Amino acid sequence: MKSLPFVFGLMLLASPLHADNQATAAKVVVKPVLSSTVTSSGQPIVLPQKNAQVLVSTYEIPPGAVLxxxxxxxxxxxxxxxxxxxxxNIDTGKTETFRTxxxxxxxxxxxxxGANTGTEPVKLLVIDMVEKGAANVVLQK
Structure with missing residues (x-):
């Protein structure tokens, strides 16, 4: 029974810490950007079947540049x-414009x-999901 006051003391000490964490968490705002099961051309999203690797990079494309x-x-x-x-998309004949x-x-x-059609650089955060060690860009010859 001597441990009961000790447990209550710990609860009182932990309560303000817990309250601070809740107050901080209450300030977090989550804004959904997109939810989809298909690509921009309507293809089902299929991930690599073996040795998946995630690659993250940034791109900066100057005004007027065409990839x-x-x-x-x-x-x-x-x-x-x-x-x-x-x-x-040359295969579908469709052009889509994406903004900030x-x-x-x-x-x-x-x-x-892709073509930068604006007056400022395009900045992209790019995420690739590839088979380990594989490149994810094939240039047309």
Whole structure:
């Protein structure tokens, strides 16, 4: 029974810490950006079946720049941190424009290219999901 006061003392000490953590957590804001099961061209999202590797990089594309025609053998996701980029899918004939705050689920194994159509650099946070050691960009020859 001597341990009962000790336990109550610990509870009293821990309560303010718990309350501080709750107050901090209450300030966290989660804003959904996107939820999808398909790519931008309507393909089902399929992840690598073996030895998956996640690669994260940033891109900065100057105004007026046009990326070479390319495709991705594995899933690629991009968050537009700044600017405006138009992505033209040659296989579908469709062009989509993405702006600051948009999330892009790039087409897999379809030829496409991007162009900075704005007046400021496009900044992208790019996430690739590949088989370990594999590249995720194939340039059109």
């Amino acid at each position: 070479p025609t390319h495709k991705h053998p594995f899933p690629r996701y991009a968050y537009v941190q700044a600017g405006t980029i138009a992505v033209t 705050g948009d999330f892009i689920l790039e087409a897999v194994d379809q030829w496409h290219y």
